[in-house]
Amino acid sequence: MGARPLLNRSLAGMGTTIFAEMSALAAATGSINLGQGFPDTDGPEEVREAAVRALREGRGNQYPPGPGVPELRLAIAEHQYRFYGLTVDPDTEVLVTAGATEAIAAALLALLEPGDEVIAFEPFYDSYAACIAMAGAVRVPLTLRAPAFRPDLDELRSLITPRTRLLLINTPHNPTGTVLTPEELAAIAELACEHDLLVVTDEVYEHLVFTGAHHPLAALPGMRERTVAISSAGKTFSFTGWKVGWVTGAPELVAAVRTAKQYLTYVSAGPFQYAVAEALRLPDAYYADFRADLRRKRDLLTEGLAEAGFRVFEPQGTYFVTTDITPLGEKDGVEFCRALPGRCGVVAIPNAVFYDRTELGLSQVRFAFCKRESVLREAVERLRRL
Secondary structure, three states: OOOOOOOOHHHOOOOOOHHHHHHHHHHHHOOEEOOOOOOOOOOOHHHHHHHHHHHHOOOOOOOOOOOOOHHHHHHHHHHHHHHHOOOOOOOOOEEEEOHHHHHHHHHHHHHOOOOOEEEEEEOOOHHHHHHHHHOOOEEEEEEOOOOOOOOOHHHHHHHOOOOEEEEEEEOOOOOOOOOOOHHHHHHHHHHHHHOOOEEEEEOOOOOOEOOOOOOOHHHOOOOHHHEEEEEEOHHHHOOHHHOOEEEEOOHHHHHHHHHHHOOOOOOOOHHHHHHHHHHOOOOHHHHHHHHHHHHHHHHHHHHHHHHHOOEEEOOOEOOEEEEEOHHHOOOOHHHHHHHHHHHHOEEOEEHHHHOOOHHHHOOEEEEEOOOOHHHHHHHHHHHOOO
16 A cells, blocks of 8 residues: 555544543453443433334434434424523524534534634543544644633633634533633633634533533623534433434524535434434423432542542533542553553543643543442442552
């Protein structure tokens, strides 16, 4: 094949994801997997039965409409109004995607030109770097620094250049658990309007907030026409394998994203779309109980990690907790996580993989608490061996 590398140079260094590596390690060693963020129980039975019913009734077994089935698009619009007072047209301002990951890819591929700069919170979810690279754009990190992991808004202003095209905002934030305050969001909105920037918001953990509340950036003055908002059903309803996500935004933005999306999966998850439409209409009690259950699990794991000797940064949202391994006499989170299954039978994720400047997160390790309480208690017992 000659001397030319087979892999597109923009993806150099982006081989197998850390999630796949650590999940494989968990399976190979029989360890408790607190690395990859998926629950170990299914979501509501009535939602699962809605998917079965759709299959049996022949709804979605063939290609669904490109923008998503009308029932789901309507339910998404109702959800935006119910929780945030946002009026969204289900026909022109909603697009269903194969999970939030495809939504992010389609949005960045649609809205970016080669050489455009994208400012994103560091540490960032690994697909951000890959999608920005595939678009030929340049990522510019705004580092959220321990222990508070708050955005430095003066630094954000200083990072904006004539080449800046887009802000990629993730709140609640993975992996740190930071939830942006109304004041922080207002300042970001002001900068976006001042510099005429587009904004993509990753809001998949919108219903997993334990401190404060989630506030959509699109609701702020001047932001509706420049914001692509992304969310999904996987985290809220514990059906991550269904891969049902969505985009909301002004018609011209959604049309742009749809143009890119139709050449990615085209369509997906037909029967599951009908089930998610029913899930979004679950009563308020479901959302409150789900959040309370995860808060208990967060507290169980964070207390156990602290007792085991970790420095714990309590998350305001998501179902991840970031820790520092320095008090354990450790320095390198990657080496620590690779050795952890053999030492005590638990798998975690090193935060360094979420940084461009890996040294900034070298001693940080992330654990997921979206597991059964019995599993978390066993993990805590094992971690105490450290």
